[in-house]
Amino acid sequence: MVNLTIDDKQVTVAKDATIYDAAKSAGIKIPILCHDKKLHPFGGCRMCLVEVEQMKGRLIPSCTTPATEGMIVRTSNEEIVKARKLVLELLLLKHPVDCPVCDAAGDCDLQNLTYEYGVSKNPLSDEKFRWEIDYINPLIERDMNRCVHCGKCARICDEIVSFGAYTFINRGIDAKMGTAFDGPLECEFCGSCVSVCPVGALLSRPFKFKARWWAMQKVKSVCSYCGTGCQLTLGVKDNKVLTTIYDENQGFHNGQLCTRGRWGYQFVNSEKRLTTPLIRKGSALVEATWDEALALVSTKLGEAKSAAAALVTPRLTNEELFLFKKLFTEGVGSENLDHSAGYAHAALTDAALKGLGEAASPSVIADIQKCDLLLVVKSDAYETHPVIGFEINLGVKRQGVNLRIVSDKSGKLSRLPGAQTLLHTPGSELVLFNTLANIIVTEKLVDASAPLLDGYAALVTALSSCTVEKGAAVTGLTPEALVALAKEYAASEKALILMPLGLGYPGHGSALAQSLLNLAMLTGRIGKEGSGVLFMGEKNNSQGAADLGIVPGKNGKDAAGIIDGCIAGTIKALYLVGENPVVSYPDRKKVEAALSKVDFLVVQDLFLTESAAKAHVVLPACSFAEKDGTFTSLGRNVQKITKAIKPVGSSKSDYEIFNKIHAAVTGKPLYASCQALFTEISESVSGYAGLTWAKLGSNGVVRPVTLSPKLVPVVAPAPTAEAGKFALLTGSALNHCGTLSQYGEGPMMVCPEGYVEFGRADVKRLSLVEGDKVTVSSTAGSVTLKAKLGNRLSEGVVFAPYHFNDNSINSIATGAPVTWVSVAKAK
Amino acid sequence: MSHAAVQKKKIEEAPAEEVDLTAANAIIDKYLTLPGNLMPVLQGIQDEYGFVPPPTVALVAERLNVYPSQIYGVLTFYSQFHLKPRGRYIIRVCVGTACHVQGAERIVETFFGKLGIGHAETSEDLRFTFEKVACLGACGMAPLAMVNDDTFGKMTVQKVDEIIAEYNQRPMK
């Protein structure tokens, strides 16, 4: 610790603090332009100049100067004010000062500082910049005439995003913030650069001229896309969510978001939103009243009883999921309840439950930056959860985390410093991890705690056939590489495994999860800080759905069973809440047949999805922006969302709808509020005990786990192979999440349709050009998609994201970890 | 404008250049494991190709794991690098103070007229690149011109013709 005096105040700070940090901790504000708490100090703008008694003669930039013992600092006096004014005058020389038409006005550091320092006239004069504005990319307006050369955009894109789109280009008077070849921006479109730009040089195009900053209400919420659980601030005006607003103090991620979180909000006020209930009359869905629709649904579900089934999206709040489970199991009397096609959450609800006694990850998000070795299962972890990707970037670059990626394709993570990617044969993950576990046993790297665990002997016996030679043959990796990875994993003091889950990843089910847990338990990694396993649930409340048991009861059918049951006629009524299985579940033809066959189909959704179009009753639900409630992130953080706007049209929140149906089918009174449901959750769901609405505060509470580790052997079937065919891997596209992002403008602007990605060798072999139409066929059918050329895939392996309705990939993929396809250029 | 239209436009604007990357790959191989290898690699490429062809930037970015933007920043910061092909013979005419006073502008204009190219431009046959430069440090010989490493002092309009004729006869290799 060091002690110093700032403006006559005694301040004690940590050794690595700068003068700026020290002042901030004492509540003393020093103006900044180029400094950002998340980025390495830059010291470029000279706005933060202060006077230091011991360094008299010149003013000192406080953001780069370390605080030292006994320093006497003055943050403002005549000379300092003059110097800061000069900085502003120089910046204003070139700046267009077009505040009336700038969206940053009101939230602009240059404008605010100019006002604060009263820079009303400029003794200097110079020509303005005349840079052409980049309007070519759809999301970010780049007006370098407004740029103050703070370098924050380039630094965040490098340090945190690791994309590196920008740099200072040219020399002297021509110097500007630019891209490679000074071309249009083509990047991940996470918007981090827009967030940190202190002026209006980088702006959100979808928000352009939508509202003045000060006219918007700022409402705190949580992103409703993936399981990362990033906190959001919604900019609201006239009952519309107009933008997301950056707040560097929000969440573990300091306000950082990805494309979906930042630019996917438009689904809330989309013109495609359903605004009234619909009831089928012959071939048409016609508008109906809520009373009619709810009466019909309650009656039909009540009649179907145990022949009713439900598939519920893990995008709902905990309170809604909890109430729905009650309604369905106690009210309707059915145990046929599931979500996310079953396999997409089985890592939690099956593997973790069996192996740990809790349907949750033993680790949390903060462990990523605390581990020594990070083992990522599939490079796709970046695409599925981009802000977790930022955490990985930071862990590797700032904390020296060793990154090992075990994957069927390389990816962005593969390029991080020191990262090693082990590219294995598609579908051989399970064999690979069993082999690693066996190496750990045979090389005597087992932690002392492991032999005491239940199932140890059985596991060792089961693993004995998973020899390195066999493992190498199946995975396509060398025996040395497998042994080296196992040893490295075992030798690292803190080792964490990450595995993304999701509808695009049928191979990431219970068995693979169990094999990872076994590996972690064998090496004593469970329950230790910076160690363990983090299962990355796909949706915003996947963890909540697992916690609340949105899974089939003992005698109930799971998602696949429900689809089969509809076809067989044993399921009479199907209730789809926010799920769009026609597009997202394996085997589209089969799902469509099931939905056409079932006697009564009710779909509750924001949109008339492909599944809703087949319904007998459609109930218009609300988005996350129209309700209160809680989501639980993949790191078990229980966080609150806040109602930002009134329901669109006559839509109702899922809570309100369930509340009415619950009352109708059980005869019980209505719940007074979702807070009341949260209280019930805290009383009945383990891990939520003691949580109260008030305790959740603005940052949420990481719910604890009580673990009882147990080793469970898993058999690894040999991966399939078909000569002459391509291995099709499905998964997530970076800019999308589930099927919801199809209704978010931003994601669709940068990634408007499905595609099939090829590696270099196949591009050459098939003489493909970007955008070529190719027909991809499996035994289930064929789809025609645009070709995307990449350098991530090995020969004979192709990748396609699932999210899209048109030419949906589930028309050819039927739920196997790898689908074997033939590929031909379309005529 | 929809994004699809945008992408199309870009491809039309910048037709893919056919560049033989063998030499660039060899240069990268040579420096691959050395720390601080970006500058020597770029210099090597510039020497080999006479300029830094854009496809080599993508190659260097991928193989050295540096952002293309950073490479572009370096290339545009240092005047020694060129992103466009350069002529076999680089004509530099000094427009520093001494040369200016001695009528450098007329020399410049004459070169412009005779070569049909302006400042920092290269003739279509890649024979000449013309550049105006600041003081070359031989003010006593003002006005001054240089062609590659050859110096021509006390320049006159007639001399411009002679120089062009002379270098038009020299080999291109």
Ligand code: SF4
């Ligand atoms: S949007 Fe993200 S990836 Fe693109 S330039 Fe900005 S920070 Fe970089």
Ligand code: SF4
């Ligand atoms: S564009 Fe914005 S963030 Fe980037 S250097 Fe300019 S002012 Fe700073």
Ligand code: SF4
């Ligand atoms: S989609 Fe996921 S990573 Fe992106 S902002 Fe939302 S929660 Fe964060």
Ligand code: FES
């Ligand atoms: S904020 Fe300190 S130099 Fe810019």
Ligand code: FES
């Ligand atoms: S001014 Fe031309 S050589 Fe000095």
